[in-house]
Amino acid sequence: MSEPIIARPVPDRAGIRVICNDRSGRNSREAEAIEQAMRVLGPDAELRHVKGRDIDTAARQAVRDGCDVVVAAGGDGTIMAVASALNGSGCALGVLPLGTFNFFARGYGIPEDPEAAAQVIAAGHRRPIDLGAVNGRLFLNNASIGVYPAILKERETVYRRWGRRRIAAHWSVLKTFWRFRRPLKVEIEVDGERRKFRTPLVFAARSAFQLEHFGLQGVDCIRNGGFSIFVAPDEGRMGLLSDAVRLAVRQMRLGEDFELICADRLTIHVKRQRQLVACDGEKFVMEAPLEFEMIRGAFEVIVPETANETAA
Incomplete structure (x- = not known):
């Protein structure tokens, strides 16, 4: 006989988790950009530097930890990895563009200036998004x-x-x-x-x-x-x-x-x-x-x- 499924309440979500691709922030310009953004986001924001292959895992952990907003700090590849973990989670995606082209951020009018991008995240204006998927990968x-x-x-x-x-x-x-x-x-x-x-x-x-x-x-x-x-x-x-x-x-x-x-x-x-x-x-x-x-x-x-x- 299978064990009964126990319903657990979804935790109240609060706080901001910033996930930074370890490749970003290595030079002084990107490190300064991240520092500027964290000052704007304030004490409720936590920064995590992770290797590229671990971004998805880090984003899923942020969901389990009850974060309300998960910020992808990096290029479009980093944003994609974070986005894949947020599908259906109830968490919102914030974007701190640090990539080469930043097509996703620019398409939504998100500034490439780090302080301005952080101000957008802090303001918290949200909209739902439709994404493409190939063989289930967003x-x-x-x-x-x-x-x-x-x-x-x-x-x-x-x-x-x-x-x-x-x-x-x-x-x-x-x-x-x-x-x-x-x-x-x-x-x-x-x-x-x-x-x-x-x-x-x-x-x-x-x-x-x-x-x-x-x-x-x-x-x-x-x-x-x-x-x-x-x-x-x-x-x-x-x-x-x-x-x-x-x-x-x-x-x-x-x-x-x-x-x-x-x-x-x-x-x-x-x-x-x-x-x-x-x-x-x-x-x-x-x-x-x-x-x-x-x-x-x-x-x-x-x-x-x-x-x-x-x-x-």
């Missing part, structure tokens, strides 16, 4: 297969040598495009219909801000509650380099440089049983097929009171 801005995970691998090497700068990130893109030679054969299934593609990149976007930043179409797909799926044509190495230039100058052409699919649920079938997937700048190996879906009202995020309701 992501904030984008998820992709193909050349982009290869770019992330190259970027890690470039960062170790030259530091975490935007120019280094752009260089890693060009370097990977020049070397990339293995397009994928995929089938994308939407509403029971399958389409076959040979492509170097399938990119599922959930950030309207990111698309606007690069002058890409598909913003309406996102603001209507779905994904913008970009499929690049197989044009070889020079085609990838040409696309990179067009992306940089915001002149990507629908139907020529990419195909756009709008959907709130889709399946990507690939030949390999295990596929490398990039989610918000982090790499994961996932079992095929890849199932994309929307998670409605995953949790609340703290944003400026004036944040546009269509932001993200």
Whole structure:
């Protein structure tokens, strides 16, 4: 006979737990940024420095400890790791942007200045957020297969040598495009219909801000509650380099440089049983097929009171 399930009350939530990626705060600028933010947040805020692989665990512990707000201090990858732990928890997400691009924070109008970002967290204005997921893993801005995970691998090497700068990130893109030679054969299934593609990149976007930043179409797909799926044509190495230039100058052409699919649920079938997937700048190996879906009202995020309701 199974043991009876004992209902336990949910603890009253109070306090702020700031989780900082150990990679952030190593240089004087980032260390000063964290110090400034903690002064604004006051004595109710507790700072935890953790290694990247332990961020999810630290965020889940903050939930169990009854924290009302869990702050992700770092880039989009750090925010994603914290967000994954908050899904359905009742905790709110605060953001202290310390990354290279900070697309998530910028999309919600969260300042990149540390004191201003901390003031937003202290003010506590919340709004619910819908997130994308691939095979159950949440992501904030984008998820992709193909050349982009290869770019992330190259970027890690470039960062170790030259530091975490935007120019280094752009260089890693060009370097990977020049070397990339293995397009994928995929089938994308939407509403029971399958389409076959040979492509170097399938990119599922959930950030309207990111698309606007690069002058890409598909913003309406996102603001209507779905994904913008970009499929690049197989044009070889020079085609990838040409696309990179067009992306940089915001002149990507629908139907020529990419195909756009709008959907709130889709399946990507690939030949390999295990596929490398990039989610918000982090790499994961996932079992095929890849199932994309929307998670409605995953949790609340703290944003400026004036944040546009269509932001993200």
